Amino acid sequence: MTTQNLLLELFVEELPPKALKALGEAFSHTLAESLRASGLATAQSAVTAFASPRRLGAHISGVRAHADDKPVSQKLMPVAVALDAAGNPTPALLKKLGALGFDAAVVPQLKRQPDGKAEALFLDTVVKGATLADGLQKALDEALTKLPIPKVMQYQLADGWTSVNFVRPAHGLVALHGADLVSIKALGLVSGRETHGHRFEADVDPVVVQDADHYARQLEEQGAVIAGFAARHAEIARQLKVAADREGLVPIHDPALLDEVTALVERPNVLLCQFEEEFLAVPQECLILTMKANQKYFPLLDAAGKLTNKFLIVSNIRPADPSRVVGGNERVVRPRLADAKFFFDQDRKKTLASRVEGLAKVVYHGKLGTQGERVERVRGIARAIGERLGGADLAAQADTAANLAKADLLTDMVGEFPELQGIMGGYYARGDGLGDTIATAIEDHYKPRFAGDELPRNDVGVAVALADKLETLVGLFGIGQLPTGDKDPFALRRHALGVVRMLVERELALDIDALIDTAVKTFGPLIADPAKTVGLVVDFMFDRLAVSLRDQGYAAQEIDAVLSRRSSRVHEVPRALAAVKAFAALPEAASLAAANKRVGNILNKSEGVAGTVPDPARFVEPQEQALFEALRTANGPSTAAFERGDYSASLQALAVLKAPVDAFFDGVMVNAEDPALRANRLALLASLHAAMNRVADLSKLAS
Structure with missing residues (x-):
């Protein structure tokens, strides 16, 4: 057709x-x-x-x-219901056929076909194509x-x-x-x-x-319209580049803005505009945000990424003389920039420190108090983290930055542009003479704000960012505000992933259980069940870590093997994963993983029966002695490699155990009738199990 x-x-x-x-x-x-x-x-x-x-x-x-006609075979009813003893159609069959637009004349054409244990009648028809x-x-x-x-x-x-x-x-x-x-x-x-x-x-x-x-x-x-979204999008991007190249500049990269502007115009026409250079004294983030958010303009940056006083607009008309369009947009943007300059000038009349007291009047959460109370909790957590990362000096700097981190919430600029919180705090801190370290920490303490965002740039910022996210997680979990399904109004998944990323990517030797316990203690009686809260938040952290690792392409079995140990030193997870991946590639891996799973099952069923350490004097079978000697030989280099952090070498040192483990299970009955002999053999298996699962639970690799 x-x-x-x-x-x-x-x-x-x-x-x-x-x-x-x-x-x-x-x-x-x-x-x-x-x-x-x-x-x-x-x-x-x-x-x-x-x-x-x-x-x-x-x-x-x-x-x-x-469309083509389609043959359809429709089941009517069981033969026992459709036909009587003489093979004639029953009233039930005739009624069914009538409902479908047929009569008794079609009965001879019906097919009998098996349908489970019985037979049923089927009607073959042709449905006309649409x-x-x-x-x-x-x-x-x-x-x-x-x-x-x-x-x-x-x-x-x-x-x-x-x-x-x-x-x-x-x-x-x-x-x-x-x-x-x-x-x-x-x-x-x-x-x-x-x-x-x-x-x-x-x-x-x-x-x-x-x-x-x-x-x-x-x-x-004929209609002066580019109808396709993709075609219009490409045309705007092309015109933006041509106009920017003509000035030797670069348009701001913002895919969401480009999509929105594409949806606003039918006949795009990119034009160059500019504003007075005096406005460049205002932080460029403020100017960029007001031009993008309020006017849908594309600010132009120089080669160093610094804002210039030129910007591009996407007009929906193409007049022969665009000067009125350009002039109109330049007049429109001027009051916006003047507002930003006014806010910036007014904000600098007060120090950040003088604003902290006002946070006591800002409600954070009905059950968790004010922003002022929240700041005190973040300070406590930040001090503890700073102490663990760098001693008293870092703790003091983290305390200062945490104390001032939320003060910019009370500024006019952040009131107008909430997206600038933290960023403006950094500018005002530098203006107050607090130095680059504190200012950068204040600016970075919300990072990472989204997936793929950069981490805080210094240790003070890391301490405050960890404290801020942990306070949020612990507080909301403590009052039962857990994410459910696709609902996460407080972005707790993002906060948890941020904590995990900082610990892992910065290789911070911090105990995650201890961090969460420290955070819980800062809430005092506000959290009714501290132990339950610690457990919930730890589980949530590991769940987010597992999701992140899957997104990075790690195999589910390898992730399960490493995370099932629930090591509180999550910064070691990447090294453990690399070690498990290398171990899984060994020819001995499958057999050892299966044996490890078998050992685990035996020990679980014999809980409390195994001795503490195996006694070589009680060995009866040569396979017991051989496994004991092989384990003692392999365990030395495996333990040494583990203690120096070389997890790959630690696991690979155990590959030599394949033959003695296989021989042990072939020639030794673990559950011997003699209780002492059984306990000694279980103790040997417990030693083997401990050695094999030091880095990860290798049984998870068994198919």
């Missing part, structure tokens, strides 16, 4: 820009999948999504006008229902009575199969071939679409 390409477009009022990309992708994907399910499109049908501020659409290649009009109507209805609409609005149709719920009022529907119109309906609209281009710059209105394949070209040439 011949095929043609299909075009569907829904023309609407301006769609929410932050949702446009997802709306366009969902719309085209659901349309294509539904048409494939109806047999009108195939897996090879290419899908091109269209999404602009005023349209959602899709171009799907290789679509049939009519027409494109029916299949596309179903696909469009499904696509509209499944759109990830952030918020639905209700509006009335032209009749003044009928109400419709959709993301925005819809005003046009185009459906073309090749050059042929497909008759469908949606949202009070009937399909046609007319659409609309740019509000002001279209050469033709309406644009009469010639056929499915000319849609995008006609919209661009």
Whole structure:
């Protein structure tokens, strides 16, 4: 059957820009999948999504006008129910056939086939394939229902009575199969071939679409609109680079901003603007944020990454003389920058230290007190961490930074731009003469803020960042505010991963159980069950660590082997994983892992029976003596390697045990009738088990 390409477009009022990309992708994907399910499109049908501020659409290649008929075999009922003793149809069968549109004449055509232990009657029919009009109507209805609409609005149709719920009022529907119109309906609209281009710059209105394949070209040439989101995105990126290169500068890299601007314009036109250099005295983070967040501008940076007084705008029009557009945007941005400068100048009139007292009036959490009380807890944890990492000097610096870290929450700049908390604290600390170490720690104490973010840059920052995240985790776990499913309103998973990353990537020799216990103690009576809270937070930390390691590509068995030991020194985990990976590659690994699992099962069933250490004088079988000697020989270098942190060498030293372990299980009955002999053999296995599981639980590697 011949095929043609299909075009569907829904023309609407301006769609929410932050949702446009997802709306366009969902719309085209659901349309294509539904048409494939109806047999009108195939897996090879290419899908091109269209999404602009005023349209959602899709171009799907290789679509049939009519799907193939499909043979269907339908089970009716068991033979014992369908036919009487004489083989005639029962009333139950006739009623079933009648409901399907058949009568008794079809009974001889029914097939008897096994169905479990009995036989059943089956009716073979042919279901006519869907027409494109029916299949596309179903696909469009499904696509509209499944759109990830952030918020639905209700509006009335032209009749003044009928109400419709959709993301925005819809005003046009185009459906073309090749050059042929497909008759469908949606949202009070009937399909046609007319659409609309740019509000002001279209050469033709309406644009009469010639056929499915000319849609995008006609919209661009006649309607002054780049309909495809991806095509518009690429064009904006190209224009930004050309304009920046012309100035020898670099536009700020912000994929989310580029996506949002792509969703705001239909005919992008990048123009160069500038502001007064005096505003560059304000921290560049403030200026960049206000230009991006409020105006959707692209600040320009020099080669060193420093902000310049030039920026790029993406206009939706292309006038012959763009000077009025440029001038208008320069006038608009000036008050924004002036506000930022005013906030910065006002904030510097008070020191950070003078603001700390005000935190006592800011509620942190109804059950956990004020920000002032929280700061005192963070100070206590930070001092303890600083003491363990670098002694009294580091503890004192961590205390100072923790005391001031939240003070910028009370500044005008952070009040206007919450995203700048910590960053502004660093600027104000330098202005107060506190030095770069303290200022950097204040700036970094929220890090890592997201997956892949950089860690704090100095030890003071690490101490305060760990303290801040541990205080949050322990406090909220302590009052029962645990994450559930996909709900994590306090970002506790991110906080836990941040703690894990700092311990592992900075190779901090800190005991995670001790850290959490220290944090719990700072809350005093606010936490009703300290021991339970410690356990919950530790479990949560290891769960996050396991997720992180899986994301990094480590095998599940290897992760399980290392983490099942629950070593509180998590900074050693990467070395242990590398050692387990190297051990697993040895030819002896599978046999030793299986033996280790067997030993563990035996010891678990014989709990309390094994002696403390095996007595060579009690050995009866030569295999016992051989395993004892092999273990004593291997254990020396294995223990020495473990104590110097060479976990790979520690595990590989045990490879020589394969033969004596196999021989032991082949020739020795562990559960001997003599209790003393049994206890001695169990003691030997316990020694073997301890040696093999020093780095990781090798039984987890057994398949």
